[in-house]
Amino acid sequence: MKPATKSETCVRATTDQQLLDAFLDHIPDCVYFKDCDSRFVRISRTLADRFGLTDPADAVDKTDFNMFSAEHAQQAFADEQHIIRTGQPIVGKEERETWLDGRDTWVSTTKVPLRNHSGDIIGTMGISRDITARRLAELELEQYKTHLEELVAARTSELTGAKEQLEQDIAARRVAEQQLARKAQELDRSNRDLEKFAHVASHDLQEPLRMVASYTQLLARRYTGKLDAEADEFIGFAVDGANRMKQLIRDLLSYSRLSANGLSLTSADSGAACNAAITNLHEAIVDSGAVVETESLPIVLADASQLAQLFQNLIGNAIKYHGDRAPQIRVAAHLEANDWVFTVTDNGIGIESQYFERIFEMFQRLHTRKQHPGTGIGLAICRNIVERHGGKIWVESQAGQGSKFLFTVPKKKGEGDQ
Numbered sequence: 082m083k084p085a086t087k088s089e090t091c092v093r094a095t096t097d098q099q100l101l102d103a104f105l106d107h108i109p110d111c112v113y114f115k116d117c118d119s120r121f122v123r124i125s126r127t128l129a130d131r132f133g134l135t136d137p138a139d140a141v142d143k144t145d146f147n148m149f150s151a152e153h154a155q156q157a158f159a160d161e162q163h164i165i166r167t168g169q170p171i172v173g174k175e176e177r178e179t180w181l182d183g184r185d186t187w188v189s190t191t192k193v194p195l196r197n198h199s200g201d202i203i204g205t206m207g208i209s210r211d212i213t214a215r216r217l218a219e220l221e222l223e224q225y226k227t228h229l230e231e232l233v234a235a236r237t238s239e240l241t242g243a244k245e246q247l248e249q250d251i252a253a254r255r256v257a258e259q260q261l262a263r264k265a266q267e268l269d270r271s272n273r274d275l276e277k278f279a280h281v282a283s284h285d286l287q288e289p290l291r292m293v294a295s296y297t298q299l300l301a302r303r304y305t306g307k308l309d310a311e312a313d314e315f316i317g318f319a320v321d322g323a324n325r326m327k328q329l330i331r332d333l334l335s336y337s338r339l340s341a342n343g344l345s346l347t348s349a350d351s352g353a354a355c356n357a358a359i360t361n362l363h364e365a366i367v368d369s370g371a372v373v374e375t376e377s378l379p380i381v382l383a384d385a386s387q388l389a390q391l392f393q394n395l396i397g398n399a400i401k402y403h404g405d406r407a408p409q410i411r412v413a414a415h416l417e418a419n420d421w422v423f424t425v426t427d428n429g430i431g432i433e434s435q436y437f438e439r440i441f442e443m444f445q446r447l448h449t450r451k452q453h454p455g456t457g458i459g460l461a462i463c464r465n466i467v468e469r470h471g472g473k474i475w476v477e478s479q480a481g482q483g484s485k486f487l488f489t490v491p492k493k494k495g496e497g498d499q
């Protein structure tokens with residue numbers, strides 16, 4: 082048989098009483114034995130410390146009512162009486178202890194029936210461990226959790242509100258966009274109808290007008306000076322009216338033709354288009370003594386005949402709206418970012434800045450017919466042509482200082498790129 086070690090010898094020599102004493106003196110948990118009336122019979126040193134007793138023996142015959150609030154002591158008493166009655170243990174119950182001095186602590190307690198050698202229940206015994214620190218941490222954690230949940234709930238409700246608002250905004254915008262698209266469609270249709278109307282009306286009016294014009298001219302030729310002075314004046318009015326109407330209808334037709342004919346984009350020589358315009362204006366140039374200078378102009382992607390019409394209207398205006406000096410006109414172009422910027426500069430009467438936008442609208446004129454004849458359609462045609470080519474047109478001017486009309490034509494793909 083294997084000889085006993087030194088420690089085994091010592092333990093074996095120790096009595097049960099000594100073992101129990103050692104256990105109760107040194108175990109860091111609270112251990113107690115109680116009789117059937119829940120009076121302490123014996124407690125561990127740790128429990129004595131907890132009760133504030135210097136000697137564990139001082140607890141003998143005391144009850145929980147001497148240490149804790151009546152409410153807590155009553156609950157512990159009821160638990161122990163239940164164990165005594167039923168023999169059922171209570172294992173690992175976490176309970177809050179309220180002390181007489183008002184403190185609160187937490188313990189995890191296990192209580193079992195205390196039996197004698199014959200197995201009869203003669204009281205209870207229990208062991209409990211202070212879990213206050215853990216419990217406080219848990220409580221704090223719970224508070225944090227609640228706070229966090231509140232924050233999340235508040236944020237969620239804010240976000241839900243924002244989302245609902247956003248959804249409403251999106252829905253409203255969608256309705257607005259649909260309305261806008263419908264309006265744009267209606268506008269487009271009505272524009273096309275109007276253009277068609279203008280085209281048909283001006284086209285169909287030409288024939289009867291030609292008739293009126295030629296017969297009034299015939300009247301003028303045959304009867305001027307043969308009737309009385311008033312009749313001469315009336316015939317003069319009729320001839321003048323017919324001529325103006327002819328011009329108006331011609332201008333309206335050229336405006337409506339822009340959309341009727343569509344755009345035929347090719348590599349167009351803007352210099353040639355400008356020269357064609359100058360040739361068409363030959364008579365006006367000679368009559369006014371105008372000098373038109375043209376710098377070298379680029380090849381652009383454009384409808385050549387519309388480009389020529391654009392130059393003709395701008396140069397024609399530069400001649401028409403001259404001041405006291407003979408018209409000096411310069412046509413030039415330079416590359417700026419993605420556009421060719423064309424300029425038609427004159428030394429004429431100029432335009433006040435408040436009219437810079439208005440003059441590009443249909444029938445908008447700044448002068449009476451007596452001062453300068455015209456229909457107010459020329460610049461509207463220019464704007465239409467430029468915008469159909471993807472550019473924009475504007476004017477820089479000062480009254481009495483001449484004007485500079487500028488328009489852009491997008492440069493061809495790859496043109497001027499490094």
Ligand code: ADP
Binds near residue numbers: 454
């Ligand atoms: P119209 O010349 O038939 O009146 P436009 O549409 O060509 O019509 O021009 C509109 C108005 O803009 C003109 O009545 C004139 O007052 C002004 N305008 C146009 N070009 C010039 C210019 N080069 N210098 C001064 N004013 C101009």
